[in-house]
Structures are given as structure tokens and as C-alpha cells.
Amino acid sequence: MIPAIRQQFNESFTTQKYEAMIAEIHKDFPNQLDFRVAETPVFVPKELKIKLLQACNDIIEVLLKPDFKEKTNRAIPANQNVPNEDAHPSFLAIDFAVCKDQNGELSPQLIELQGFPSLFGYQWYLGQKYRKFFIDPKGFSQYFNRLSMASYVDEMKKVLLGEENAENVILLEIYPEQQKTRLDFEITRQLWGIEPVCLTKIKKVGRQLFYEKNGKTIEIKRIYNRLIFDDLLQNFPDLQTNFKMTDDVDVKWVTHPNWFFRISKFTLPLLKSVFVPxxxxxxxxxxxxxxxxxxxxxxxxxxxxxxxxxxxxxxxxxxxxxxxxxxxxxxVKYEPIIEDKEGNMIKTEIRMLFTWEDNAPRPKLVTNLARLSRGEMIGVNFNKNFDWVGGSCAFFED
Incomplete structure (x- = not known):
């Protein structure tokens, strides 16, 4: 999207460098990388950055309206409604396709949004790898609101741990060691000390929850929730567990599961913006x-x-x-705007990632995720056997 930077990157790119980067990921985290890493980051010009920020603001204004909860009550299936919902989610992810508007200028178009966390640990790690193995242009950052690589880790720690000790906070999934996102879980554990724990391993005593680590029984006070109900019900319909997510328990959800439904495809018809189809x-x-x-x-x-x-x-x-x-x-029509070494053009989607502290009036934009595609849609099934596709990271012009 920025011709001079793209040319500089492509001229410096070699398959050997890319393979060395992937090999280092495998070395750092053996048997953990289970999805394709794109050959290139995305370099976002200032003009598109401004539009992405405006698009996010248009959407957030709707989420902040006093009647938003009332309008989205129907989004929560009756058998999946979790007690003790809080005022807002702890995380927010907003996905945009990079398109062209009627004037031929780059413009974001909303694809989807989630009141649910994303790859907050992995993206921190991946950005460093691109900078190490390829060009590191000055005046570009994957972070927002004056965050750096180090202060981002501190920002996430505040939201994830709150006032609790790390051992009293778990990352909840179903069989986390089998999930494609397990690399992110491991980075989360190393950065913030949060143990990935399977739903089947949690014990409930009254309204308290516990898990075991190194033979020690530890109380759970906060749950960094990465478990999607739909995954659980579709793939493990007969699973019997001591703790059910809909139980009334004495824990703080980060993010509360109800927000996965409220801020979702269900929200799309409520949004009005030039950046929302x-x-x-x-x-x-x-x-x-x-x-x-x-x-x-x-x-x-x-x-x-x-x-x-x-x-x-x-x-x-x-x-x-x-x-x-x-x-x-x-x-929406994705505009192929990223050029590979052979001159082929590739589509991209950018996910803007927010944290939202308990007493904060608005969510805070912290980092991003990008995905590259040659297929009709973004996603693994549409990009099999292609290169220069997969998960990536966007660096935004200051």
C-alpha cells in the first residue's frame, strides 16, 4: 500500500529468510505453530489509518448507547446465558476488509466484530519476528495510543490479571493443547503467567472454582475466556463436566461470555457508517x-x-x-493491494484489537492482526496451496 516500502521489502525478501523465520518460531515453540504465517507484514499508510480509526469510532459509539444491551438481549441463546454479566467486554476485535471507495481511494469496510479476545500474545511475538528477519522501517508501529512493545505487555497485564496473582487467573478452553491457537496460549502463559486450563479440569465447590497445578489445588478468581460455546456444543455435545459455563460462580470473566453474542454478527444491522456495509x-x-x-x-x-x-x-x-x-x-469487494515478489496482487483484512478496563469509559485500541488472501474469501479453505497468504501483522505509519 506504500509503494516505496513495499519495493524495499520485496527487494530484501528471500525464501530463505522466510524459512529461517518459520524455523525460529518452531524452535521457540516446538509443535505449537498450527496455522500459516504470511511472508509479509502489511504496511498501512496514514490516510488509511485515519479511516480505520474513524470506522472503529463509528462502531464504538453504537456500543456505548444506553439501549445497546436491550437491543442485543435476543443475541444470547437462552441455554448459553451466563450469570453475572458486567457492563462491557474486556476485549473487542473489529475486522475490516481493505477496499476502494467510489473515488478510487483505499477505504476499510467492516466484515465482522467480536466482544471476544483474539491473538493478543501471538501478535506481540509475530511483529518482532517480521522486524528481525525483514526490513524494520522507521515511523511505523503495530501498536496504538503511544504503546511500545514493553508497555503493551504491561497494558495487557492490567486487563488480564486485574489485582489478582497470576496463578489465580486461568485461560479457559476445551482441550487447549489441541487448539490451533495453542501457540498464542503458550505465549500468554510465558508473558503473563496465565495457565491454559481445560474446562474438564475445573472443579466446583459451592460457588468457588479450582484447578490443579504441579499437584497443588489453586482457586480460580479470574477466567480469561477463550472458549466459544458453539465449538463446545457442536464438537462435544455429550461432554460431562463438573463446572458448566452457565453456573453461577464467584469469578470475574475476562471477557464475560455473553459479550461474544452481543457484539457479533448480531450487531451489524444496528450500525450505520460509510465504513459499514x-x-x-x-x-x-x-x-x-x-x-x-x-x-x-x-x-x-x-x-x-x-x-x-x-x-x-x-x-x-x-x-x-x-x-x-x-x-x-x-x-464488499476486497481490493488486491499488496504486491508479492512476482507482481501478483493480494487482498488483506485488518483486525483492530482493543482492551477495555472495568471502569474505563471507552475501549482502548492497542494492536492489530492482519490476514492475507488470494482466494474469494479470507480463510484457510480459500487459500490452500498458495504462498504470501495467512496470518500477518500490520505496521501503521505514524
Missing amino acids: QSYFLSDLKEYPTDLENYVLKPLFSFAGSGVKLNFTKEELDAIADKENYLIQRK
Whole structure:
């Protein structure tokens, strides 16, 4: 996106350097890297950065409205409603496609948003690797709000641990050692001392929760939640555990599970901005748009892109019995704007990552995640056997 920086990077790039970077990741964390790392970071010009910040602000203003909870109560399935919800999530992730507007200028378009954490540990680590093995241009940063590599770690520690000791805080997942994101879990453990703990390993005594570490029983006071209900119900429907997520227990959730549903695809029709494609709950439409080919169909209650349809007919929409659980969203056209060594152009998506301390009036933008794609959509299934695709990191022009 910044021709001089892109040329400098591509001229300095070699497959050997990339392979050396991947080898070092494997050396640092044996058997932990389970997803593709893109060959290049994304260099974001100041003009696009300003638009991304404005887009985020437009969205956050809606989340801050007094009636937001009321409007999103239906988003939480009755059998997945967790007690003791707090005033706002501890983390926020907002995904944008990089597109071009009607004037031919780069512009972000919202794809999805989550009241849920992302790869906050891994992105800290990956940014350093790109800087070590490739060019490190001056005046660019993966962080925001004057954060540095070191102060970012401190910022995250405040949100993750609060006033508790690290041993009383766990990262909750189902079989964390098997998850594709386990590399992020391990980096989280090394940076902040938070142990990844499987749901099956938690013991409940009254309203208190405990886990075992090195033969010692330790009380859990905060849960850094990385467990998605949909994953649990779809893949482990018969799993029996001593602690159920919907139990009323004496812990602080970081982030509370209800926010995964409130700030999600369900939020999209509530947003109005030049950076947000038009979205409609299927149940609200008295008649469909005449140009359905320009819309994508999304189930409200799914994750990782499951159930999304890029092409569908009026008859297929009519056949959906539970229309209240679906939306249509105007398609966005990803603009291929990153050039590889051979001159091929690649699409990108940028996820803006926020923390939100308990008493803070607004979330705080701290870092980002980027993903590169040659396929029709961003994601593993659309990018098999391609290079210069996968997870990456964006460096923003100051």
C-alpha cells in the first residue's frame, strides 16, 4: 500500500529468510505453530489509518448507547446465558476488509466484530519476528495510543490479571493443547503467567472454582475466556463436566461470555457508517433487495465463517424457517493491494484489537492482526496451496 516500502521489502525478501523465520518460531515453540504465517507484514499508510480509526469510532459509539444491551438481549441463546454479566467486554476485535471507495481511494469496510479476545500474545511475538528477519522501517508501529512493545505487555497485564496473582487467573478452553491457537496460549502463559486450563479440569465447590497445578489445588478468581460455546456444543455435545459455563460462580470473566453474542454478527444491522456495509436481519425484511447477488448470507450463531453463503436465491431465503437467526450483508469487494515478489496482487483484512478496563469509559485500541488472501474469501479453505497468504501483522505509519 506504500509503494516505496513495499519495493524495499520485496527487494530484501528471500525464501530463505522466510524459512529461517518459520524455523525460529518452531524452535521457540516446538509443535505449537498450527496455522500459516504470511511472508509479509502489511504496511498501512496514514490516510488509511485515519479511516480505520474513524470506522472503529463509528462502531464504538453504537456500543456505548444506553439501549445497546436491550437491543442485543435476543443475541444470547437462552441455554448459553451466563450469570453475572458486567457492563462491557474486556476485549473487542473489529475486522475490516481493505477496499476502494467510489473515488478510487483505499477505504476499510467492516466484515465482522467480536466482544471476544483474539491473538493478543501471538501478535506481540509475530511483529518482532517480521522486524528481525525483514526490513524494520522507521515511523511505523503495530501498536496504538503511544504503546511500545514493553508497555503493551504491561497494558495487557492490567486487563488480564486485574489485582489478582497470576496463578489465580486461568485461560479457559476445551482441550487447549489441541487448539490451533495453542501457540498464542503458550505465549500468554510465558508473558503473563496465565495457565491454559481445560474446562474438564475445573472443579466446583459451592460457588468457588479450582484447578490443579504441579499437584497443588489453586482457586480460580479470574477466567480469561477463550472458549466459544458453539465449538463446545457442536464438537462435544455429550461432554460431562463438573463446572458448566452457565453456573453461577464467584469469578470475574475476562471477557464475560455473553459479550461474544452481543457484539457479533448480531450487531451489524444496528450500525450505520460509510465504513459499514448495509446489513438486515432476514426476519425484518418485508421484501428482499432486488440485487441479492450483491449480498452475503450469514447465520447469526456460528463462528469461523461456518454457514456463510456467498451466493443464494430468493427461494433459498424463503426456505429458511428461523429467519430471525440469519442476516444478509452487502458484499464488499476486497481490493488486491499488496504486491508479492512476482507482481501478483493480494487482498488483506485488518483486525483492530482493543482492551477495555472495568471502569474505563471507552475501549482502548492497542494492536492489530492482519490476514492475507488470494482466494474469494479470507480463510484457510480459500487459500490452500498458495504462498504470501495467512496470518500477518500490520505496521501503521505514524
